[in-house]
Amino acid sequence: MKTLICLMALLVVCSLPAHGANPFRAAELSDMELSKLRGRYVMPDRIIHFGVTMSSVWENGAGQTVGAAVTFNVNGRAEPSLHVTDLSSQLSGTEGTVSPGTGTLVGGAGLTDVRGISQSVRSAGDFNNGLNNLEIVVSRGGEADVPAGGSTPWAGSTGFANEVGRVLIDRQGGGLKVMLDAGTQGSAMQQIGTGKVVQQASFTGDLNSVRNLVTLSVGLKELPLGQDFANCTLEQLRALRPVGF
Structure with missing residues (x-):
């Protein structure tokens, strides 16, 4: 009996094509195949909210600030909302004086044409501090990001200004x-x-x-007990390679 089983196993192995000799060997996916993976790891009905919060705040040498934030949310019913918030400080007139800047920056025009993510800090002065930060937050359950206090609904191009400068959304x-x-x-x-x-x-x-901050947040619905989406994901991936995994 053991001999018969060994012979059957040998026939099965010999019948496999060369690329299938080791079914667990990692296979490199082409860019075209990878492009089809977008969105395949999250079932559409599991997303309960999606949001983007983007803020920029500038602080000068006297501690005075000017800035703004914009918060964009889409709930599970595909209903969007957009709010803007003034993050500028209220100047009292007692702050110290700020010396005019005399530096000159050259070049850099092509930075805005970069596809994907582009972050840059350039300085033609002394003792400056710049931060560009992008954060992606994926959570289960919960509510969408709440706009900061004092926010107002988007009503077209919006600007805020004080003695420090001006910001436009x-x-x-x-x-x-x-x-x-x-x-x-x-x-x-x-x-x-x-x-x-x-x-x-x-x-x-x-x-x-200056602080440039962006937060991308995705809220996923909690899975009911006993419900497993792993098989659904595997079946979607299997369809990308007709030869199987």
Whole structure:
């Protein structure tokens, strides 16, 4: 009996094609195959909310700030909401003076044309601090991100200004853009959409700080007990390679 089993196993192995001799060997996927994987790991009815929060805040050498945030949410019923928030400080007039910036930045125009994610900090002054940060948060259950206090619904191009500078939130080229102008001290910019995320900080003065922050959040529905979507995912992946895994 053992001899018969060994012979059957040998016949099965010999009948396998060369590329299937080791069914557990890793197979490299082409770019075309990888492009078809987008969205296949999350069932559509499991997404209960999706959101983007983008904020830019500039602080000068006297501790004065100008900035804004925009929060975009889409719930499980595909209902969008868009809010903007003024993050500028209220100036009292007692803050210290800020020396005008005299630095000059050259080049860098091509940074906005980069596809994907582009982050840059350039400085033509001294003692400046710039941060570009992109965070992706995937959670189970919960609620969508709540806009900061004092936020207002989007009503088209929106701007805020004070003695530090001005910030403008606008839709340009199909995406959402936050542009911050701090006068002679420099500028900052963030843009998301049209297949790219751009974060930039440019300093032409001294003792400035800027924070460009983006958070992408996805909320997934909690799985009922005993319900398993693993087999669904495997079947979708199996269809990408007709020869099987």
